[in-house]
Amino acid sequence: MGRAPDGDAPTGLTPSALAEVPGRPLSLYVHVPYCASRCGYCDFNTYTAAELGSAPGTGQQAYLEGVRAEIGQAAAVLGSGRPQVSSVFFGGGTPTLLPVAELVGVLGALREKFAFADTCEVTTEANPETLSREYLAALHDGGFTRLSLGMQSAAPHVLATLERRHTPGRVADAVRWAREAGFASVSLDLIYGTPGESMDDWRTSLQAALACEPDHISAYALIVEEGTRFATRLRRGELLAPDDDDLADKYLVTEAALTGAGLGWYEVSNWARPGHECQHNLAYWRGDHWWGFGPGAHSHVGGVRWWNVAHPRAYSEALADGRSPALAQETLTPTDRHVEAVLLETRLADGLPLAALSDSERARVAGFVERGLVSLTGERLRLTVDGRLLADAVVRDLLD
Ligand SMILES: C[S@@+](CC[C@H](N)C(=O)[O-])C[C@H]1O[C@@H](n2cnc3c(N)ncnc32)[C@H](O)[C@@H]1O
Numbered sequence: 001m002g003r004a005p006d007g008d009a010p011t012g013l014t015p016s017a018l019a020e021v022p023g024r025p026l027s028l029y030v031h032v033p034y035c036a037s038r039c040g041y042c043d044f045n046t047y048t049a050a051e052l053g054s055a056p057g058t059g060q061q062a063y064l065e066g067v068r069a070e071i072g073q074a075a076a077v078l079g080s081g082r083p084q085v086s087s088v089f090f091g092g093g094t095p096t097l098l099p100v101a102e103l104v105g106v107l108g109a110l111r112e113k114f115a116f117a118d119t120c121e122v123t124t125e126a127n128p129e130t131l132s133r134e135y136l137a138a139l140h141d142g143g144f145t146r147l148s149l150g151m152q153s154a155a156p157h158v159l160a161t162l163e164r165r166h167t168p169g170r171v172a173d174a175v176r177w178a179r180e181a182g183f184a185s186v187s188l189d190l191i192y193g194t195p196g197e198s199m200d201d202w203r204t205s206l207q208a209a210l211a212c213e214p215d216h217i218s219a220y221a222l223i224v225e226e227g228t229r230f231a232t233r234l235r236r237g238e239l240l241a242p243d244d245d246d247l248a249d250k251y252l253v254t255e256a257a258l259t260g261a262g263l264g265w266y267e268v269s270n271w272a273r274p275g276h277e278c279q280h281n282l283a284y285w286r287g288d289h290w291w292g293f294g295p296g297a298h299s300h301v302g303g304v305r306w307w308n309v310a311h312p313r314a315y316s317e318a319l320a321d322g323r324s325p326a327l328a329q330e331t332l333t334p335t336d337r338h339v340e341a342v343l344l345e346t347r348l349a350d351g352l353p354l355a356a357l358s359d360s361e362r363a364r365v366a367g368f369v370e371r372g373l374v375s376l377t378g379e380r381l382r383l384t385v386d387g388r389l390l391a392d393a394v395v396r397d398l399l400d
């Protein structure tokens with residue numbers, strides 16, 4: 001939270017951070033930094049083959065060896081007191097650009113070093129155009145339990161503006177193949193507010209998504225990130241910036257459509273059938289512990305956060321030399337941890353316990369209730385639907 005990094009790459013976790021390990025749930029994240037092409041809106045840490053070239057240390061084998069080495073480092077650092085793993089998430093980038101045997105192999109390497117809880121959720125993100133029946137069957141047989149598909153839109157012109165490579169029909173095929181393979185939990189990612197997207201386009205996307213009968217939908221308002229092609233095109237006047245009123249209207253339409261189809265909201269941008277809430281994302285939002293493997297991946301243990309070098313070459317070179325791939329770390333103060341808890345937990349349908357607030361913050365709650373932005377039930381503060389539209393402002397005004 002706005003803290004300057006401590007500066008040095010982590011040489012290990014402090015004894016007080018490590019003391020928290022046995023008592024908190026542990027999640028694992030694997031970052032796969034490859035994409036076939038870069039979508040114009042995306043600022044994630046990902047690279048195309050052309051960007052990486054053929055220099056040593058940039059290939060998939062070097063990356064995979066690096067991840068395996070980092071898994072060994074993590075097990076050694078967290079020690080024998082590490083708890084069972086509650087969730088694993090392969091994200092990207094495009095994890096499914098890797099051969100399925102490699103993804104399953106990395107999962108196997110994690111299992112060798114970490115005990116998985118019986119209920120452990122194992123998700124991979126996937127781009128619809130990278131999947132086949134055979135790929136999905138092998139993923140499921142290899143231990144993946146949940147699939148998160150980047151659908152984004154069902155309107156061909158919106159997909160074109162977003163620079164996506166799949167056709168709308170491909171998503172329904174991929175969901176059908178996932179079900180045939182045995183996936184009991186399938187999620188779709190959608191983006192609303194793309195320049196040129198009408199309300200009808202968005203309704204069509206929601207209906208197309210619901211027609212796939214997913215268990216979970218994430219719907220994100222388009223963010224124009226600095227440094228992306230979208231930001232450049234916006235400055236040149238080639239694209240219109242997302243409009244706040246349009247985004248709010250689309251959020252309300254989303255809430256009505258998804259709730260009407262039996263998917264309840266459990267975080268401002270996430271809806272699920274009961275029992276299909278993403279355990280991995282909940283772990284982030286609740287401030288649990290996670291280790292992120294791979295280039296640019298972030299980790300958090302006991303109030304210490306660190307992040308790896310971003311470039312795949314620097315990542316694999318560090319690990320090949322037996323060094324930590326961490327670039328820098330920061331230690332959260334009690335105030336940082338408080339701000340983060342309020343920021344993240346307020347966004348959850350479960351809400352924030354009033355006891356988590358300071359006296360002066362609690363004194364402000366009545367004002368939000370009067371304005372219809374939050375409700376109070378069972379000593380917890382929960383955002384109303386109007387409050388969800390203004391979640392960031394509510395949190396900002398609530399905090400000391
Ligand atoms: C980084 S992607 C990785 C998954 C996969 N490569 C894909 O694109 O489907 C994860 C999700 O973040 C969302 N996302 C990425 N950039 C975004 C942006 N600028 N604004 C809103 N959502 C964004 C998209 O919905 C995407 O599915």
Ligand code: SF4
Nearest residue numbers: 035038039042092093
């Ligand atoms: S496919 Fe996903 S990760 Fe890759 S550039 Fe597009 S949004 Fe980003």
